[in-house]
Amino acid sequence: MMTRLMATERQGALILSGLVALAGLILAAAGRGDPMGVHGWITLVFAGGVLLIALRALDAPEPTEDRLASYYDDPTKVGILLALFWAVVGMGMGVWVAAQLAWPELRFDAPWSSFGRLRPVHTSGVIFGFGGNALIATSFHVMQRTSRARLAGHLSPWFVLLGFNLFCLVAASGYLMGVTQSKEYAEPEWYADIWLVIVWVVYFVLYMRTLARRNEPHIYVANWYYLAFILVVAMLHIVNNLAVPASFGAAKSYSAFAGVQDAMTQWWYGHNAVAFFLTAGFLGMLYYFLPKRAERPIYSYRLSILSFWGIVFFYIWAGSHHLHYTALPQWVQTLGMTFSVMLLVPSWASAGNALMTLNGAWHKVRDDATLRFMMLAAVFYGLSTFEGSFMAVRAVNSLSHYTDWTVGHVHAGAMGWVALISFGSIYAVVPLLWRKEAMYSWKLVESHFWLALAGTVIYVFAMWNSGITQGLMWRTYTESGTLAYSFTETLVAMRPYYIARVIGGALFLAGAVIGAYNVYMTIRVAGHQAPQIDYPTGSEANEPAVPAAE
Amino acid sequence: MSVRERDPLTGHETTGHEWNGITELNTRVPRVIWWAVGITHVWALIYWVLMPAWPLVTTYTRGLLGYDDQERVERQVAAAYAVRTDWTTALATLPAEEVRQDAALMSHVARTAPSLFGDNCAGCHGADAAGGPGFPSLVDNAWLWGGEAEAIMETLRVGINAPHPDSRWAQMPAFGETDILTRPQVRIVVDYVQSLSGLETVATQERLAEGEILFAENCASCHGEDAAGNRDLGAPNLTDDAWVYGGDDAVMFETIHNGRQGWMPAWEGRLTTAERMMLTLYIQDLGEEAGR
Numbered sequence: 123m124m125t126r127l128m129a130t131e132r133q134g135a136l137i138l139s140g141l142v143a144l145a146g147l148i149l150a151a152a153g154r155g156d157p158m159g160v161h162g163w164i165t166l167v168f169a170g171g172v173l174l175i176a177l178r179a180l181d182a183p184e185p186t187e188d189r190l191a192s193y194y195d196d197p198t199k200v201g202i203l204l205a206l207f208w209a210v211v212g213m214g215m216g217v218w219v220a221a222q223l224a225w226p227e228l229r230f231d232a233p234w235s236s237f238g239r240l241r242p243v244h245t246s247g248v249i250f251g252f253g254g255n256a257l258i259a260t261s262f263h264v265m266q267r268t269s270r271a272r273l274a275g276h277l278s279p280w281f282v283l284l285g286f287n288l289f290c291l292v293a294a295s296g297y298l299m300g301v302t303q304s305k306e307y308a309e310p311e312w313y314a315d316i317w318l319v320i321v322w323v324v325y326f327v328l329y330m331r332t333l334a335r336r337n338e339p340h341i342y343v344a345n346w347y348y349l350a351f352i353l354v355v356a357m358l359h360i361v362n363n364l365a366v367p368a369s370f371g372a373a374k375s376y377s378a379f380a381g382v383q384d385a386m387t388q389w390w391y392g393h394n395a396v397a398f399f400l401t402a403g404f405l406g407m408l409y410y411f412l413p414k415r416a417e418r419p420i421y422s423y424r425l426s427i428l429s430f431w432g433i434v435f436f437y438i439w440a441g442s443h444h445l446h447y448t449a450l451p452q453w454v455q456t457l458g459m460t461f462s463v464m465l466l467v468p469s470w471a472s473a474g475n476a477l478m479t480l481n482g483a484w485h486k487v488r489d490d491a492t493l494r495f496m497m498l499a500a501v502f503y504g505l506s507t508f509e510g511s512f513m514a515v516r517a518v519n520s521l522s523h524y525t526d527w528t529v530g531h532v533h534a535g536a537m538g539w540v541a542l543i544s545f546g547s548i549y550a551v552v553p554l555l556w557r558k559e560a561m562y563s564w565k566l567v568e569s570h571f572w573l574a575l576a577g578t579v580i581y582v583f584a585m586w587n588s589g590i591t592q593g594l595m596w597r598t599y600t601e602s603g604t605l606a607y608s609f610t611e612t613l614v615a616m617r618p619y620y621i622a623r624v625i626g627g628a629l630f631l632a633g634a635v636i637g638a639y640n641v642y643m644t645i646r647v648a649g650h651q652a653p654q655i656d657y658p659t660g661s662e663a664n665e666p667a668v669p670a671a672e
Numbered sequence: 673m674s675v676r677e678r679d680p681l682t683g684h685e686t687t688g689h690e691w692n693g694i695t696e697l698n699t700r701v702p703r704v705i706w707w708a709v710g711i712t713h714v715w716a717l718i719y720w721v722l723m724p725a726w727p728l729v730t731t732y733t734r735g736l737l738g739y740d741d742q743e744r745v746e747r748q749v750a751a752a753y754a755v756r757t758d759w760t761t762a763l764a765t766l767p768a769e770e771v772r773q774d775a776a777l778m779s780h781v782a783r784t785a786p787s788l789f790g791d792n793c794a795g796c797h798g799a800d801a802a803g804g805p806g807f808p809s810l811v812d813n814a815w816l817w818g819g820e821a822e823a824i825m826e827t828l829r830v831g832i833n834a835p836h837p838d839s840r841w842a843q844m845p846a847f848g849e850t851d852i853l854t855r856p857q858v859r860i861v862v863d864y865v866q867s868l869s870g871l872e873t874v875a876t877q878e879r880l881a882e883g884e885i886l887f888a889e890n891c892a893s894c895h896g897e898d899a900a901g902n903r904d905l906g907a908p909n910l911t912d913d914a915w916v917y918g919g920d921d922a923v924m925f926e927t928i929h930n931g932r933q934g935w936m937p938a939w940e941g942r943l944t945t946a947e948r949m950m951l952t953l954y955i956q957d958l959g960e961e962a963g964r
Contacts, residue, residue: 268691342691413694419679422699423687452741453724453732460716460725467708471701482681600783603755608790610799 123196124179126187127276134277135176142288143169149313157299158313158373161292168288192657193266195555197279201259202548202555204287206638208251209541213631215244220627224620234298242297242309248536249307249400251290256544257403258283258325261348263551264410265329268345269336270658278328285321289314301373305388307395308362312375315363322356337658343426347406350434354398362391382449389444397437400535401503404543405433405472408503411547412496413479416486421478425471432468436461443514446523455516462514466507473504491564491571495546498575502538506531521593526616530585537578537630545570545637552641559651562643570633570640577630581623588619763946768821768953778953785954788947792939793955801958805917806934810955811962814914816842818903819959824952831938832906839938842906847890848929855929861886862924868899868911871919 124132143166150162219240222228229235262279266272273279293310296302302309310318329352333345364378379387413420420426442450442458477500480487487497509531513522522528549567553560561567595615598606676688677695684697720726723735759780763771771777790799796807803809808816817827817840830838847853853861863875864883875883887899894907901909908916916934917927939948 268694270692338689338691340689340691342689342694343696410694414692417693419686420694420696421682422701423696424699424701425705426696428701428705447741451724451732452739453727456719456723456725460719464709464712464716467705467712470708471705474702474705602759602780602783603752604780604784605787605791606783608787608794610790610794611787 123200124175125182126185126196127179128184129180129182131276132176132180132182135280136173136180138277138281139169139173139176142285143173145169152371153373154371156372157296157301158311158371160299161296161301161313161373164291164295165288168284168291172284189272190658192272193263194273194276194279195263195266197273197283198259198262198551199555201255201262201283202552202641204283205252205255205259205544205548206634206641208247208255208290209634210631210638212244212247212249212252213627213634215240215247217624217627217631219244220620220624224617224624233300239297239300242302243294245307246290246293246297246309248541249395250293251287253400253404253540253544254286254290255283256548257348257351257399257407258286260407260410260547260551261329261352261403263555264342264344264406265332265348266658267656268342268410269333269338271332271335271337272658273328274331274335275328278324282321282325282328285317285324289318289321292317296373303363303365303375303377305362305377306392308359308388308391311373312363312365312367313373315359315365319356319360322352322359326352326356342410343420343423343430344406344410346430347402347409350430351398351403351406354394354402354434354438358391358394358398362387382445385445385448386442386450386454390438390441393441393444394437396535397433397440400540401437402433404499404540407543407547408472408476408496408500411543411550412476412493412500415490415493415496415546415550416480416483418479418481418483421475421481425475429468429471429475432465433472436465436468440465440514443519446516446519459514459516462511466511469507469511470504473500473507476500476503491567492546492549492561494571495542495549495574498571499539499543499546502534502542502578506535506539509534521597522589525589525593525596526585526619527589527593530582530589533585534578534582537574537581541630541634542574542578545574545634548637548641552644553648553651554653554656556645556648557650557652558644558648560648562640562646562648566636566640570636573629573633573636577626577628577633580626580629582626584619584622584626588616588623591615591619760944760946763949764944768825768949771949771953781950781953784947785950788943788951789954792943793951796936801955803916805923808916809914811958812914813959813963814909814912815903816901816906816908816916819956821952821956823903824955825948827936828943828948828951829938829940831936833933833935834938836938836940840906842933844927844932846929846931849931852890853886853928857886858925858928861891861928862921865891865899865910865924866919866921869913869919 124135127135146162146165146167146169148162149165150159153159153162218228219237222237222240229237233239262273289310292314296310296314301311303311308315329349333341333349365375366378368374368376377384377387409420409426439461440458442454443462444458446455446459477497480493480497483493487493512518513527513531522531549561552558592612592615595607595612600606676698677686678684679686679697682697682699684699686695687698689696720733721735722737723739724732725735726733759777762774762777763780766774766777771781789801793801793810797803797810798807801810802812808814813819815823817823817832827840830836830840832840832842834840845852847861848855848858860875860879860883863873864880864887867873867875867880867883873880888897891899891910894902894905895910896902896907899910901907908914913919915923917923917932943951
């Protein structure tokens with residue numbers, strides 16, 4: 123892949139990775155005896171590896187391909203493989219921590235293997251590792267195709283992809299060492315946060331530059347969503363992570379906010395991470411891969427507009443519903459709740475738009491598991507957005523808050539929506555990227571689909587039962603006006619559901635492992651086939667330019 | 673290349689845009705969506721008018737209903753207390769024997785005490801109150817500080833080796849570490865104490881005789897000449913089959929050699945007198961049930 127870069131780009135890669143390695147060395151030196159030092163070494167080794175790859179290809183001949191006649195897909199390919207790697211790691215961790223809740227002995231008494239340290243490895247591994255890589259990879263793919271333009275730059279996509287994965291690596295290893303800001307989904311410490319800002323700004327610039335090169339007069343819906351994802355995540359990340367490092371030699375910082383302001387900032391971030399990372403970006407995926415696979419026009423352009431602006435406008439207000447009945451002033455709770463309910467309409471408009479697009483292609487949904495992944499994702503998107511708005515109502519929240527119902531809701535979204543649309547998109551795009559006839563085995567795609575569906579349903583039902591039981595037990599009073607159940611009794615009542623959750627999670631993980639294997643085998647053995655058109659075409663004339671060299 | 677086409681399936685026109693084969697229909701937004709937008713927005717508007725909702729510069733719109741979370745929760749908490757006041761006052765003031773005579777009071781105890789025990793005691797003493805190494809069983813009728821209601825109430829109030837100013841205080845000295853006894857002597861005492869509670873021992877008569885002397889010199893001051901313990905000092909009875917830390921060789925060696933000083937929190941300030949009374953009655957009954 124290095125040899126497809128021009129000599130100047132390879133030199134650039136060398137310099138960049140050298141600079142990152144140097145930063146790692148400084149971090150290692152400044153953080154001696156602290157987890158920050160370990161992160162320095164990890165950065166050094168990571169950047170050193172990239173540097174070696176660049177060095178080995180430094181004297182390679184200049185590439186001969188006509189770059190304007192093809193899309194640049196190497197970063198997409200690597201991104202998809204990384205997404206699958208993180209899927210297996212992140213979901214594996216999820217099954218482990220779920221099992222710890224049912225069988226606490228599985229904690230094994232080591233500090234790093236305690237629930238509190240493994241859980242963020244699971245959440246970050248799945249959301250950022252799997253979801254993030256899938257988003258970056260598909261955004262590169264979709265942006266080029268819908269703009270009929272090659273990526274603007276050959277170094278920056280790599281910088282974005284590898285830089286982001288370095289962030290994920292630092293985050294996950296930090297959790298195991300006990301490094302955390304104690305902010306959910308924003309656990310990594312200050313130096314990792316600063317690094318992510320750099321990576322993200324490069325991502326944004328790359329995206330805008332590519333968009334500016336487009337050979338299409340209009341910007342496709344998917345790109346609105348990807349753009350919203352990139353832009354708003356940058357804003358959220360920067361504001362919520364404003365902090366003062368306790369020292370420049372250690373992984374410890376203090377938030378710029380205190381008390382209820384800190385809580386509100388965190389959940390403004392947290393809920394919009396759900397909105398703009400886990401929703402907007404994946405809607406971008408849905409809007410491209412679903413109509414593409416179904417070969418049907420989007421049901422309604424007007425509905426797309428309504429739901430896009432509805433989603434980006436209403437979501438930003440909704441975060442305070444995470445803090446109902448707390449020290450947060452009631453008027454903030456009111457706004458969070460009412461905006462959450464108004465948000466339901468554009469959310470369902472999106473889900474409806476996707477499902478109505480399938481009209482005329484339902485026979486394909488029946489026959490094609492890849493399209494079925496996307497269809498089911500849209501269904502779960504509708505279900506979990508309804509559930510989210512419902513749970514945001516204060517009266518409902520007074521029962522559901524702090525219970526497993528929340529966990530079930532998040533997983534209906536993460537497994538049913540985010541993971542299913544990602545897997546569907548991956549199955550759609552892998553044969554195209556690697557120039558293959560089809561996936562290695564459609565039967566494996568089919569079994570992945572059923573495992574994922576069964577796993578999600580078992581998981582979500584278990585958590586609904588567990589959460590509602592838990593919430594009701596907490597609020598049950600005796601005739602004497604005293605609490606009827608001790609906390610331990612609620613745990614005993616939840617245990618069967620915890621075991622069911624392990625089973626559901628394990629099925630889902632098994633599906634992901636099968637998916638990774640299927641992708642691997644597709645790359646290794648599936649038959650070669652070049653698609654008819656998969657290269658940029660000029661804007662005026664629609665006739666194809668010279669097809670790209672394979 | 674803005675060519676509008678008509679989708680044969682739906683009869684709707686496309687927008688004329690095309691991206692890598694994807695087109696869009698220009699379908700109207702279905703009426704049901706506009707209805708839903710209208711309903712949710714009107715509902716939100718009504719809610720804003722009725723409830724605290726929008727920030728102003730130094731205050732916020734309070735809403736026509738005058739609803740206030742803070743005030744409401746205070747009222748509810750006060751109401752909940754009021755419902756319980758009659759019987760909790762009785763529990764806090766009457767002696768245990770009188771409470772036991774009152775069936776109505778005892779039914780409150782029966783309903784409330786299990787979850788109180790589960791939330792406050794079970795963490796150490798176990799859900800079945802049978803204890804574990806370092807945490808005494810509460811159902812074996814072997815009491816360190818006494819099993820009468822007054823004694824249990826006091827233990828709950830002040831704790832054992834707790835930061836409470838009146839805390840009960842007890843320490844098993846580290847006879848080995850402080851060189852009061854040599855390691856072989858500690859082993860002799862272990863054998864002797866095991867023989868007291870009828871545990872099988874292979875020790876010779878001479879060894880036991882030596883143990884008796886060591887016991888009298890070092891242990892009897894707290895555990896008593898007859899080794900039956902002393903509840904004023906929290907010294908366990910060594911002649912029964914109840915062990916706080918365990919009665920096997922290794923554990924007993926550790927106990928005598930390194931000493932012990934367990935602790936129990938003081939519950940005054942964390943639980944009310946009425947709650948402590950309920951727990952007292954509850955664990956007395958647990959012990960009796962187990963004894964039967």
